[in-house]
Amino acid sequence: MHIYPLRKLFYVVVLFLISTISFGQIGSGNVGVGTSSPDLSAILDIVSADKGMLIPRVELTGLTDNTTITHGNKISLLVYNTRYSSDITPGFYYWNGQRWSKIAEGNVSIYSGTGSPDLNNPKFPTEGDFYIELPSGNLHYFDGEGWSAKMGLSNDSGNLLTMGTDGRYYLNPQLIQSAISVQNGISKNVDNKIELGGQLIKPTTINTTQSNTLAITGLQNGDIHQNEMLAIQPSTGVLSKINISSLISVNEAMQIGEEGQTLFETPDTIIDIKKVQVYRNGVRISATYFNANTIKLEEGVSCYAGDEIRIVQYN
Template identity: 30%
Template sequence: MKFSHKIRLFLFLLTNTLLFGQTPGFNYQALILNNEEIQIPGTNVLENKVPLGLEEITLRFTITNETSVEYIEEHTISTDENGMVSLIVGEGIPISNTFYDINWDGKLKYLNVELNILNNNDGFVFLDSQKILYIPQPGNRNENRNGNIKIVSSLGDLSPPYQLGDIIWLTDYGINNSPSLMIWNDIKWTPINNDFDPTNEFGLIVVGNDSFRDAQFKNLVIGDQVWNQACNCLEVYDGTQWVSLRNMKAENGLYTGDNKVKLGGILIEPTLITTSATNTFAFAGLQESTNTEDQIVVMNKSTGVLKQKPSSTLHQKKQVIIIASDGQLEFTTPLNITNSDKIDVFRNGVRINFIAINNTTIKLEQEAKCYQDDKVRIVQLY
């Protein structure tokens, strides 16, 4: 089983939400995925895209207009156990200019994101460039940074004239009658949270449970993805059903438990483990067997296939032939006596009875007393 820790691909989600207070900025949430090869027999984890959990990273945000860089900042943060990060762009460590220096004139800007996995020592990797439109507050950007936003229930409650960059909070907007922050773009009121370019990002939606998920996705498309808080997992629609990492299939000697892949299960296909002088295979901590009926594991010398064999078939023997003297009854065994049943005694080819008088000596029955030059053969199994 091999797990590789280098990261090659990261998919992320950007959400823009205006914050008003001492420090202006907007929310950034990301799901960091580990797309490096992870080899587990019987399970293609590579296709499942495992989240990169509990990893320290640095995110660098660069905000540009059509011609130049307006602001750069960095955040060093750790992903949670599910690979998620959440921060506010505007509250990082400034690298170039300050967040207040950005000229929020209502025109389109770009948010460029780079990421550095600190444990990899690979430096920053460019992730994506997304379009953003963000105005901290209406009017002069150098006045009243904590200015109030007018709250209305419909656009009919407003009275012109409007200025470019004016913003309002509309409590009832769209087919879902959802509250939305709106901006005047010099032509009409438009929601600030609109996705200006949905083709260049990983648009991950977060839902509380399956019911909310199904309500969000009326017209399902293969590849739709969602973070489901009920199962605490990433789900992907495969054209028939929602498939999640929590319910990933493990087989051929593996199973899943507590959202983890574990060893133990039924082999459903021939499985070969190849070792070498360097890459050996061993078991430690095995219990000692005291049951004489336990089976012994043997290996086919040609195929390497493991099989079991009764221990009784693996007994070996040692024998000794003694030329007896007249009247001799006691003889020394070739090995220490551990079990009398493992000893056979023959006098002149005829098996005779005996008793063990100590751990190295046997005594023949009285009727089997030897004559001079009788041959006594003692066969002892071990």
């Protein structure tokens, strides 16, 4: 056994403390455990590859326990509770200034049962859990201290969220359909089904491409004397209707023939001889092009004095 002089023992203790502090703290106010260079953003930086950090384990008596911790609870104080009680279960808790709040795992539980929930049913709920009261369907929420009053959900037929006979909640399809409004070429029938058809309330464009075309099939046959034609404005694609009669211009001329006459003037300049029809005394006869404003009766045909020649010209 070695007996050191008191002065030597003092030096040994001082050197030990200096080496410990040098390893555990770098810089001003930054403490490192297991590292000689703690991160400057942390007041305490603990580094270990094979060890964890043990948070103090205490037995809290309840969520409002302010006597177990010596010298009182400070806001953000962190402990691990090891005790089961009426309103608390084992786990990490921090003091929020009024009560102990559990650090949840992120899972929300949904319970159900006959009647309202209480401290014993269900057991050990955590903050954020829900409870469905049967058969009323009322919903309760656990705020960490107790169950809230019913939140107003019910199985009334007029609710958007309604409960079925199996106890599950469903969105009321009739209420959703009745709340949907349609406009601009879309309508809703008496069965709340949405259909194509209705008044446009703003300029509307349907974009097509070479591959995504627009087609309408099953059209009925029309009457050229009664129907109108569909027209497209080239630069805008805007649709409009045109009366067919405006596309077909007809001019007529009635002349009285003289003996042996074969040449007659037309009402307009001849663009296409096929669009000129000639009638002699009501009977259609052939004619040929003579010049821009004159036709000639067919070969071998000439007028007698007083013949009626009617020329019909389409443009």
